[in-house]
Amino acid sequence: MYSPLRIVLLSDNQAESGFVAEHGFALLIEMDHRRILFDCAKDACVLTANAAAAGVDLSGVDGLILSHGHYDHTGGIPCLLEAVPSLPVYCHPGVRQMRYSIRDASPKDISMPSGSRCALDHMPAENLHLVDGPLQLSENLLLSGPIPRQTEYEDTGGPFYLDTGALQADPLNDELVLLCRLEEGIVVCTGCSHSGIVNILHWTQKRFPGQNILAVIGGFHLCNASEERMRKTFDALRNLPVRQWIPCHCTGQAASAAFFREFPDKVCAGAAGRSWEF
Numbered sequence: 001m002y003s004p005l006r007i008v009l010l011s012d013n014q015a016e017s018g019f020v021a022e023h024g025f026a027l028l029i030e031m032d033h034r035r036i037l038f039d040c041a042k043d044a045c046v047l048t049a050n051a052a053a054a055g056v057d058l059s060g061v062d063g064l065i066l067s068h069g070h071y072d073h074t075g076g077i078p079c080l081l082e083a084v085p086s087l088p089v090y091c092h093p094g095v096r097q098m099r100y101s102i103r104d105a106s107p108k109d110i111s112m113p114s115g116s117r118c119a120l121d122h123m124p125a126e127n128l129h130l131v132d133g134p135l136q137l138s139e140n141l142l143l144s145g146p147i148p149r150q151t152e153y154e155d156t157g158g159p160f161y162l163d164t165g166a167l168q169a170d171p172l173n174d175e176l177v178l179l180c181r182l183e184e185g186i187v188v189c190t191g192c193s194h195s196g197i198v199n200i201l202h203w204t205q206k207r208f209p210g211q212n213i214l215a216v217i218g219g220f221h222l223c224n225a226s227e228e229r230m231r232k233t234f235d236a237l238r239n240l241p242v243r244q245w246i247p248c249h250c251t252g253q254a255a256s257a258a259f260f261r262e263f264p265d266k267v268c269a270g271a272a273g274r275s276w277e278f
């Protein structure tokens with residue numbers, strides 16, 4: 001049976017008046033009588049302040065999905081587990097690994113904060129669901145598992161490594177995407193799209209052949225994209241049956257502007273405090 005879907009953006013690089021902006025991401029997903037957080041912001045204080053401003057009671061959340069292990073998506077883990085000690089958490093087994101962004105030979109730790117890692121290490125093991133393939137969370141909510149990388153022009157989107165010496169590239173294969181199935185089509189929720197937004201949407205089409213994509217919401221991580229990648233990405237996106245684009249977080253200014261140029265009647269910019277109903 002289909003269920004209505006409500007999405008509230010609780011952390012983003014932009015914010016509505018009365019909400020706090022940060023370089024982070026969190027969505028509240030209400031569907032199938034569930035209230036799930038998809039990512040939990042960079043800063044727990046931002047998550048709690050924006051939830052309060054949106055009238056969202058975080059103690060009523062009944063699931064947390066981590067789209068991947070970057071710091072800007074995982075900061076709220078300790079505060080959520082404190083508010084809901086029995087909270088089920090869904091993440092890839094690799095989400096806790098150390099990872100770095102390295103520019104000019106200076107490594108920046110972009111792993112999840114140690115407090116978040118510690119909270120995951122000490123939560124009840126039976127509530128930690130390690131996801132390494134597609135997982136049906138409820139009748140209409142599907143968690144992707146790793147997305148196959150098929151386009152030759154999409155990379156992870158930055159100088160990401162698993163070590164401080166830049167010897168081992170981070171494939172970001174811990175990334176998960178959430179698909180919400182409605183009668184008229186699919187809503188795709190993505191954290192940073194390190195798998196490539198085109199790869200993600202091609203996988204969605206394979207999973208739900210012939211279905212419309214009602215909306216794509218999240219960080220599309222085109223902030224470092226070359227001209228060639230941008231051109232090839234938009235060439236591919238133009239051919240997809242997407243009704244609404246909601247670029248957020250790490251999409252990047254130039255790419256966000258390109259969405260408005262390419263799809264003027266189909267784009268709605270993300271900002272903390274905004275919500276959508278399907």
Ligand SMILES: [Fe+2]
Pocket residue numbers: 024025070072073191192219249250
């Ligand atoms: Fe991010």
Ligand SMILES: [Fe+2]
Pocket residue numbers: 068070192194
């Ligand atoms: Fe990321």
